[in-house]
Amino acid sequence: MSVSPQDLIRPEVLAMAGYHVPPAAGLVKLDAMENPYLLPPELRAALAERLAAVAINRYPAPSYTRLKQLVRETLGVPAGADVLLGNGSDELITMMSVATARPGATVVAPAPSFVMYDLSTRLAGSTYVPVPLAADLSLDLQAMLAAIERHRPAIVWLAYPNNPTGNCFERADVEAILAAAPGLVVLDEAYQPFALDSWMDALPRHDNLVVMRTVSKLGLAGIRIGYMAAAPRWIAEFDKVRPPYNVSVLDEAAAEFALEHLEVLLAQAARLREDRTSLAAALAAIPGVVVFPSRANFLLVRVGDSTAVAAGMRERGVLIKDVGRMHPLLAGCLRLTVGTPAENAAMLEALRGALAVPSGR
Ligand code: PMP
Numbered sequence: 001m002s003v004s005p006q007d008l009i010r011p012e013v014l015a016m017a018g019y020h021v022p023p024a025a026g027l028v029k030l031d032a033m034e035n036p037y038l039l040p041p042e043l044r045a046a047l048a049e050r051l052a053a054v055a056i057n058r059y060p061a062p063s064y065t066r067l068k069q070l071v072r073e074t075l076g077v078p079a080g081a082d083v084l085l086g087n088g089s090d091e092l093i094t095m096m097s098v099a100t101a102r103p104g105a106t107v108v109a110p111a112p113s114f115v116m117y118d119l120s121t122r123l124a125g126s127t128y129v130p131v132p133l134a135a136d137l138s139l140d141l142q143a144m145l146a147a148i149e150r151h152r153p154a155i156v157w158l159a160y161p162n163n164p165t166g167n168c169f170e171r172a173d174v175e176a177i178l179a180a181a182p183g184l185v186v187l188d189e190a191y192q193p194f195a196l197d198s199w200m201d202a203l204p205r206h207d208n209l210v211v212m213r214t215v216s217k218l219g220l221a222g223i224r225i226g227y228m229a230a231a232p233r234w235i236a237e238f239d240k241v242r243p244p245y246n247v248s249v250l251d252e253a254a255a256e257f258a259l260e261h262l263e264v265l266l267a268q269a270a271r272l273r274e275d276r277t278s279l280a281a282a283l284a285a286i287p288g289v290v291v292f293p294s295r296a297n298f299l300l301v302r303v304g305d306s307t308a309v310a311a312g313m314r315e316r317g318v319l320i321k322d323v324g325r326m327h328p329l330l331a332g333c334l335r336l337t338v339g340t341p342a343e344n345a346a347m348l349e350a351l352r353g354a355l356a357v358p359s360g361r
Pocket of ligand 1: 033087088089090091114159162163188190213214215216221225226
């Protein structure tokens with residue numbers, strides 16, 4: 001007897017497209033907000049030694065004591081808050097979505113925002129309520145407060161800075177949401193090293209606040225480590241949902257090493273912030289390109305026919321993200337990761353070529 005996926009798989013999964021990651025071999029890769037810089041050679045050698053000493057025959061120690069302590073110290077987690085580690089912050093999003101998925105549960109987030117909030121909510125069986133941003137990509141506070149009042153969401157997700165728009169929402173708007181939300185408000189600070197602004201200090205003031213960070217954009221996207229900080233009573237519940245040994249011993253050791261040398265990664269982030277400024281100016285000088293202000297390591301630009309321009313750039317060897325179909329507010333937009341100066345120059349050249357603007361203009 002043959003059985004088909006239609007017979008077994010949940011309809012919402014059948015209807016899903018999944019998280020598509022395009023192949024990047026041979027291309028200048030500026031589509032995924034990665035840090036383009038490796039650790040310097042002497043640190044890579046020291047890391048190799050550190051990893052060689054790891055007992056990979058053993059399961060990870062479930063407490064991850066040293067890594068959590070380093071997270072507390074380096075990220076300034078306030079006393080009284082606890083820390084939970086995830087296999088990337090993607091897994092933390094999954095854990096919070098699963099733990100709150102009671103029958104009828106809803107989740108609110110601005111739109112457009114990070115797609116995994118939506119995907120994780122639907123996979124967990126809750127209802128996702130997207131609230132469009134204002135035309136200037138700021139929070140539509142009245143619409144957010146109305147959705148919170150109406151849906152009483154278990155979680156409000158706020159990426160700070162937001163992906164893919166690159167802006168930080170007004171702090172007063174976030175405060176208003178924290179005050180109005182009957183459930184958790186998660187401030188996702190994946191791009192914090194490029195914004196130099198944080199909600200970590202607000203944890204003692206708000207029992208419903210969760211702050212999430214990751215090492216991915218700092219230069220360690222290949223190891224999968226994210227962390228969240230919140231009041232211990234929330235962390236205790238989410239920890240029950242965490243798969244045992246969710247962080248591998250190699251990832252654990254590499255993250256410890258990275259946090260011990262955080263100043264190197266922060267210097268790379270500072271470099272990227274500077275280059276973001278010059279890249280934004282160069283982009284704005286191209287006829288037909290509108291650049292949105294960014295506090296992240298990427299720039300949102302409006303170019304017209306984003307699909308054709310993205311294809312034209314790919315033909316010229318540069319991979320960026322076409323977000324033009326993600327949401328009406330992003331019509332005609334591309335998301336461009338800030339790379340090395342050489343990568344940025346290649347990207348500008350490919351963009352001019354795709355737009356048929358003479359080079360150097
Ligand atoms: N949050 C936001 C806002 C993101 O943009 C991303 C990655 N694109 C993530 C979380 C996921 O990061 P991680 O690599 O830690 O899973």
